[in-house]
Amino acid sequence: MVAIDPSTTQVGTENAGYRIVCPPRGRALHVEGWGYWTPELAQAFGRDVTAACRTVLSPLGFVFDATRLKPQGREGQEALRSLLGCLARLELSGATVGTTNILAKMQLVRLAKECGVESRLQIRDQTLDAELARERAGRGESSAWPK
Amino acid sequence: MAKVEDEARAAVLRMYEALDHLLLGRGTEPMREAWHHADFVTTVHPFGHWARGWAEVWATWEEIAAVFSMYRGHADRQDGIGAIHGLHVAVLGDAAYATGIYKSCLYLPEGETRLSVNCTNVLLQRDGAWKIVHHHPDQAPPDYQAALGRMVESAQP
Numbered sequence: 511m512v513a514i515d516p517s518t519t520q521v522g523t524e525n526a527g528y529r530i531v532c533p534p535r536g537r538a539l540h541v542e543g544w545g546y547w548t549p550e551l552a553q554a555f556g557r558d559v560t561a562a563c564r565t566v567l568s569p570l571g572f573v574f575d576a577t578r579l580k581p582q583g584r585e586g587q588e589a590l591r592s593l594l595g596c597l598a599r600l601e602l603s604g605a606t607v608g609t610t611n612i613l614a615k616m617q618l619v620r621l622a623k624e625c626g627v628e629s630r631l632q633i634r635d636q637t638l639d640a641e642l643a644r645e646r647a648g649r650g651e652s653s654a655w656p657k
Numbered sequence: 658m659a660k661v662e663d664e665a666r667a668a669v670l671r672m673y674e675a676l677d678h679l680l681l682g683r684g685t686e687p688m689r690e691a692w693h694h695a696d697f698v699t700t701v702h703p704f705g706h707w708a709r710g711w712a713e714v715w716a717t718w719e720e721i722a723a724v725f726s727m728y729r730g731h732a733d734r735q736d737g738i739g740a741i742h743g744l745h746v747a748v749l750g751d752a753a754y755a756t757g758i759y760k761s762c763l764y765l766p767e768g769e770t771r772l773s774v775n776c777t778n779v780l781l782q783r784d785g786a787w788k789i790v791h792h793h794p795d796q797a798p799p800d801y802q803a804a805l806g807r808m809v810e811s812a813q814p
Contacts, residue, residue: 546716611706613721
């Protein structure tokens with residue numbers, strides 16, 4: 511664990527890890543995850559994010575930067591369920607999850623559904639959104655994500 | 658040499674049969690069997706980024722299986738989802754590489770969704786068994802990836 515300031519927890523290496531920014535008794539929680547988590551890293555994330563969620567106040571502004579996160583194995587998914595389960599119990603003023611790996615995004619959508627929190631999160635694939643917007647602009651269409 | 662090439666070719670075909678098995682919700686074990694489980698194995702799929710090492714590689718296959726557990730388009734169909742076409746295999750000692758075109762068709766609520774991507778697979782022969790160590794198809798077009806995303810988003814939990 512790297513101590514940056516009292517409100518920040520950072521664990522892991524350049525290849526895989528997480529950062530949790532959570533001022534005590536604050537109304538904002540910023541989480542970043544990257545790489546593929548080993549079972550030990552996943553377990554640490556579950557523990558740290560659960561502890562962080564206990565200190566925040568509602569309504570909470572939540573941001574999860576998962577743009578460098580890879581699809582997780584069993585333990586990593588369990589750790590993500592810890593985070594999503596905490597969010598399900600909090601009142602959210604806004605909640606955004608950013609991804610660039612569509613398989614990781616689909617995993618997060620699937621887990622968010624399992625935890626009953628998916629309708630309260632905006633989970634975006636930034637790379638795909640940009641590519642779709644470029645294609646649609648080329649075809650003279652305006653919507654970036656047509657339903 | 659022809660016999661060795663046939664063995665390597667059969668290993669590639671087994672992997673694509675395992676892929677259909679996985680996509681149709683019939684289990685992941687044949688896909689697990691098709692690979693060497695080593696730190697140097699690598700894969701990417703028509704959607705998503707590189708996975709390096711067996712743990713990461715296997716996590717992607719398991720996630721694809723989880724995603725396709727939400728797919729209902731083949732529930733009443735007897736045909737498979739996809740297959741490899743124009744397969745060419747070259748053997749160099751205990752290594753081999755294979756090139757081909759993977760073609761598939763999904764029946765999503767919004768209509769038929771076809772995919773055609775060039776693919777490269779690399780195999781190693783260890784303890785007499787040819788298995789995959791590297792799998793690399795082209796990326797699917799953004800519309801195809803978005804269609805899969807919508808399938809996941811609209812599925813009932």
